[in-house]
Each structure stands twice: as C-alpha cells, then as structure tokens.
Amino acid sequence: MERIEQHASFGGRQEVWRHDSRSTGTPMKFGIYLPPAALRGEQRPVLYWLSGLTCNEQNFITKAGAQPFAAAHELIIVAPDTSPRGEGVADDAAYDLGQGAGFYVNASEEPWAPHYRMQDYVAEELPALVEQHFAASGARGIFGHSMGGHGALVTALRHPGRYRSVSAFAPIAAPSQVPWGRKALAAYLGADADRWREWDAVRLLADAPERLPLLVDQGEEDEFLEQLRPDLLRRACAAAGHALDLRVRAGYDHSYYFIASFIGEHVAHHARALAA
C-alpha cells in the first residue's frame, strides 16, 4: 500500500493511496480525507463515497467540496475508483461499460468476471483495509452519485447491519429498467434479468430486512432523468413503507455543481447517524 498524494485540507489531510486489490486482481486507488481528530489518532467513523460513470478517485476529492464538512463533523471520507483499470483488464469503447463503469457489481460473465468484482471491493476489502490502516472506528456510512448512487443504495441494501446511514445524489435507482443499467447488467451478469434483481435498489427495497432511511437529492433539470427514475424509487419506498427523504431541487442538473451545493446536508445526515 503506497500513499501517492497528500495535501493539507481544512485542518485535516486529503490523501490518495494505491494498493494491490485481491478483489479485482489489479492495483486500485482511493482518496481518503482524514479530519483533524483522525490525524491526532482518534478513531472516527468512515463515510464511503461511490462515484459515477467515467469518474476515478479524483472527481469527488477535487470537485465535491466535502472536506470542510468532513472536518467540522470529524468524519473520514473514502472515495475509491469506479472500476479496475489497466492493460490486462477488459474494456469497452463506450463510456458506460468497462473501465470507469464498474456499476459496483461482481461480474459473472466473460470477459468481465476476472477483474470486475467492485462489490467485493467496496463492501468488504476496502473497509477492512481502511479500518486496519487508518484511525477508523468501524462505524460506516455510504453515499454516491448516479452510478455510485446506485452503488450506495444497493451496497447498503445488500448488507444489513454493515452501514448506519445511506444517501445518494441522482442515483440510478432502477437499473433493470433503464438503458444504462440494462446494458451494464446484461454485460456483467448475463441476459437473464432475474439475476439483476439483487443489484437493483427499487427491487431490493420490496423486502429489505433493514430499514435505513434514505436521503436522496435529485436535480429537477437533470439531463439524465430517464436513466435515474426517482419516480420509481418514490413508488418502491411508498409500497414497502421504507422511509425516503427525496429532495427535488429546482434548476439543478447532474453535475458536481449540484453535488457541491448539497454535500454539506448529506455529510450532516450521515454525521447524525454515525454519532448516534
């Protein structure tokens, strides 16, 4: 494990690390923000951020403006890359499949199966690594954007008891029912749509054994609404009696300008749950 960047930031430190992942069989990078208390060695909760299509570990840490809120609440924030990468790793010319588009699943199909194990990576390997090497308390929250909003919802729903809080910005809430999701799930998991169920937040909500309240922000002018389907998320939560605070933001789009505008509210939401 090698630290490849470190920058003082709001009294804490933004770092980037690279390590050899046994989940993906490739080097993986992640950003980690260590708030002042963590730098003093106090064990602090960890909030995991999952990024969207085309992103790597840099987008969130350079553009979201989360560090001042992480510092104020003394939370660690970890932001991994969105897929395995490298010359020996399967890829696709399209931006919405392959490298930069792992969808946080464990792929079963060729040519993806050998390396595309992002669910194992974000839900198991990465938290274990962080809790071993940093001043992490073991209390975890998870959030993300777009493909990473899907990842956050699905990862929390698949692992009851593992996270204390979950939220998302403009998540792909019903991947089985939209073009981005259908393409990726068919490639990674095969054509049988029954196998997609366990990777689809709207479908998992129906009989979720844990009932973490969902906080979701959605820009009303988001250019990808038909890929995200907050309407299906709202309906699924209503049908399941699952608490959803869906904040529809007039004028906002899908960009990091939208994320930055509301990241403070999301970090505060997680801080409340993680302090409880």
Add this chain to the structure above:
Amino acid sequence: MERIEQHASFGGRQEVWRHDSRSTGTPMKFGIYLPPAALRGEQRPVLYWLSGLTCNEQNFITKAGAQPFAAAHELIIVAPDTSPRGEGVADDAAYDLGQGAGFYVNASEEPWAPHYRMQDYVAEELPALVEQHFAASGARGIFGHSMGGHGALVTALRHPGRYRSVSAFAPIAAPSQVPWGRKALAAYLGADADRWREWDAVRLLADAPERLPLLVDQGEEDEFLEQLRPDLLRRACAAAGHALDLRVRAGYDHSYYFIASFIGEHVAHHARALAA
C-alpha cells in the same frame, strides 16, 4: 458572445462564456458565478480571479469551492483563461511559457506580441464586457493564485482606483528574481530587465500611488517557495510602509486543496471592502 455552460450552484448559477477578444485577437473563455441577487437583476460587485500556470477557465470554478461564499456575500466572481489559445497562437513545449502561461502581461516581443495581451484583457476588456452584459455594479476586487497571484497584485498596482480590494494565494511576488518569472518576462518583454519592473509586484510596491492593503495566504510546505518569494514581498511591504497581512499556513502546499481551505476568508475580505 456565447454561453457554453450553465449550472445551478448554491442558489446562484455558474456559467462559462466564450467571446472573440479584441485584446488577444482570439476566442477567450471565462467562468462567471452569478449569486442569487444577480440572478434577480440586482447589480452586485465583481471579484476577478486569475489562475496559475497550466490552468484554464475551469480550474477555479470546479476546484476552489468559492461559490458558497460568493452566494453568501452576493458577489459575482469572474475567472478567465490564463492565455490566448489556438492553432495560430504562438506556444512553447514547456508548461511555463506560451499557452496556459500568459503571465498577465502585454507582450512586446515576437512571436508573442500579436496575441499575448492578457493585461489589456483582464484589466480592461473583460471588466467592460462583464459590466455591460451582467448585473455588475462596477465595484471590483481582484485575486489569484501563483502566476495569477502575481497577476492580481500587478494588475491592482498598475491601475490605482480601479479595484477596491486585492488578495493572493502563493503569488509569484518577485518575478524578476525567480526562474519562472525571468523566463517568461524575458520572452514576452525582452532581455532588458528594466522593462520588467512594471510587471513585478515587489518592484511596483516601492512607489505605489495607491495603498490597498494586501491579503496573502502562503502554504509553508509549498513546493514552489523559491519561485514565489514571500520573504521579498514582506520586505518590500515593510520598506514601503504598505499594509500586508501575510498568512503563513503550516502544512499547506501549492494545490487547490490549499486554496479551497482559505477561499472563504479571501471572499470575506473582498466582500468587506466591496460593501464599504
């Protein structure tokens, strides 16, 4: 003049515009943040940000995290590109000369003279354009980073009465005396170092007719300290009796993580002067 980006941001709007500049004879781009009051048509002060080497109009608007402070203080922030660009524009293979490295001077030497008129652009053409097309009051502040910190100090010192406030992050304070500055000034202005004087903040301070107090933040772990020379700035201000609030920040480097950590204090500094 053409708007090429617009994003809702903290209740205001981040936009990017492209226009044909008569100063540079090229298309130029600039970012402009319009706070909520400006969107309602109220005329607001404008703060000009000048970026550093290798930057274009995107770096500040995506990474500095200034928008929440601009919204809170109801200030417009304008962030132009750092040089003319394009196939017909002189360039150099090095990152510290040519495109992305205009140094905010008016070049007199070939091959730079035809397009490298960045001082005219940032001090005259751009403010006139902004004050014509947006809800700008005519009250102006200027700040910047590194090469752009140099640009902000020099532009304010060269134009008494034009700005009400000035500040800088890690400015190249004495370009005549450091490698980055000597290389650029020799190329753009010729080998006669006497002609560099009017583009060197430390030299201009000696007999500045206006005494705007300087706010400067400088990371103590900045990897480019020998190019910046805050010690010479401190000495020049002391010798001239020019007010300088030089904030040396332990642990901070030259990056946008440093800028973001203190941008709120700089915007507040300008807001106080611009409201007076």
